[in-house]
Amino acid sequence: MISENIDQEIKKAMLAKNDAELRGLRAIKAALLLARTEKGASEQPDEDAELKILQRLIKQRRESADIYRQQGREDLFTVEEEEIEVISRFLPKQLDAAEVEAVIASVILQSGASSMKDMGRVMGLANKELAGKADGKLIAELVKKQLS
Secondary structure, eight states, X not given: OHHHHXXXXXXXXXXXXXXXXXXXXXXXXXXXXXXXXXXXXXXXXXXXXXXXXXXXXXXXXXXXXHHHHHTTOHHHHHHHHHHHHHHHTTSOOOOOHHHHHHXXXXXXXXXXXXXXXXXXXXXXXXXXXXXXXXXXXXXXXXXXXXXX
């Protein structure tokens, strides 16, 4: 579980005086605490829920980084990139586009999908199979490409 390792990693980052790592780790801890205390949430999020939280954190930072780069704010862009790097360490190894494409092809074959009408069903199966291993935007693009 990710939440079990965070406190130890924060201590290491504090001792090493690594501000970038500390920011990323604290962001993870805050998001996990927030998920744990949300109304209707169970006591401790399971590993899948933790992975979704981390993916959401990375997505938010990528969007912010894009905006900062467009506005010429390299200082803020660098901060977001450093946090993405720290958060990414807690996710499973990300698959490249070719590997994702192969998984999607097998999902389409297994589901019997043949047109864009089946995209919702294929997306559901692909997201389940690729949970934490690939970006949702990439999955959607590749599913569209293969169903067209």
